[in-house]
Amino acid sequence: MRLGRARSVGLVGLQATLVDVEASVGGGLPRTVIVGLPDAALNEARERCRAALGNSGLGTWPQHLVTINLSPASLPKAGTHFDLAILAAILVASDVVPQLRLDDSVLMGEVGLDGSVRPVRGVLPAVLRAAEAGVGHAIVPWHHVREARLVEGITVHGVGSLQELAALLRGAEVPERLPDADPEPVSLREPDLADVAGQLEARWAIEVAAAGGHHLYLKGPPGVGKTLLAERLPGILPDLGAAEALEVAAIRSLSGLHVGSELPRRPPFASPHHSATVAAVVGGGSAIPQPGAISLAHRGVLFLDEAPEFSARTLEALRTPLESGRIELARVRAVASYPARFQLVLAANPCPCGQSGLRSNACTCTPMAVRRYGERLSGPILDRIDITQTLRPMTQAYLRAARGSAESSAVVAARVASARARQLERLAPLGYRTNAEVPGPVLRQDLPRPGGVALLDQAVTRGLLSARGVDKTMRLAWTIADLAGAAKPRQTDVQLALAMRRGDEIEEVRCG
Structure with missing residues (x-):
């Protein structure tokens, strides 16, 4: 029996854990088994990796029993980013590449059937964890090189195919490819309070x-400037510090959003539509929950326009994060914790038609309709709001x-x-x-x-x-x-x- 080892990173929320990927070849009838609590996407790595290896010119998949162990076995594993580490361990077990370079490296990347290496989510928090653990090298898809190099204290290598991975592990020079630099921002006029x-x-x-x-609640009829003011709040907030910016960038990376070559220094602004589900706002998912709008607004502003139109379950789900600055999403397999220290800005009309209090006979709503509309924002939610401000035409x-x-x-x-x-x-x-x-x-x-x-x-x-x-x-x-x-x-x-x-x-x- 032959054994190969590589390392990757398991992500449960923003909590990252180094995962040893072991591949044992031989000792049974030809089949491939992945153990260590893999999810469905990770279980399908068997077929992806088999086809990628065969199409990359690096040999064929071993015609023996292949056992792939992901350790610690008690940690749920999710995602396709383990593909690269699995293939690296198989290449070592097949004597295609040496083990030496893998002992001080972590690998992240999904592979295509043609052997290409594709982008994945969560590269930044994974590389952060590897650097904290003293790992010297990170091998990631070349699309994420600029993002991964935001982390200091670790050498980042970008690969675009299994051939480049094999060459890198053999010690050969691999031409460096970098994603296109972030385009120069279009000189659009930023929202300014002078507009109000x-x-x-x-x-x-x-x-x-x-x-x-502080959290803010803006009330008033349509067209008085509630949205105008809320959109200008981030423009008067101070820039993020280095640690805050890295935290914000890590959440964006985990959500699959673009992370440039520089840390974002401006506070984020999230404004979900009132039809957004609970999972879209606070986070969710079937196996390992993903971050929602409240985490994407971490260290910035979460604006809920037409707040009474949001579902009651969505609004009530904000109670705990408004107080604690975190959201914990429990599932059967894992509990994911995400930071959610945001400023909440609510905007609402005085009644369903929006004309209440403007002039006599302008409002067409019945008193009961006005009351029901106001009660859509519960007392516990309003008690967590610091400032209530009424705007008038x-x-x-x-x-x-x-x-x-x-x-x-x-x-x-x-x-x-x-x-x-x-x-x-x-x-x-x-x-x-x-x-x-x-x-x-x-x-x-x-x-x-x-x-x-x-x-x-x-x-x-x-x-x-x-x-x-x-x-x-x-x-x-x-x-x-x-x-x-x-x-x-x-x-x-x-x-x-x-x-x-x-x-x-x-x-x-x-x-x-």
């Missing part, structure tokens, strides 16, 4: 949300007067960056970066006591705030103080935070 005329309260709410990482005269006078995103982003810097200086010793992340006990015990706390006690006594609402109001007050450059929240900051939390008019509070 009027709506001063809503602009202020967007700024506070960006400064502290602007008159033509006001819009003409305000044209060209609105602040740009760059001006607002500078204030947001200053507020974030103050938060980081205060919270970094406690292990947090933004006010929205700070737990209630830390707010009450480890930070200075704000002024005006009696206002919150009164709101709780009158049933206007829950215990969670008190903490969220305190976080808002800290953000407002950071924007003002104050050392700690004052009574006016707490008063303004309470109004923003409850959705009251805030212009009078700010002016007062």
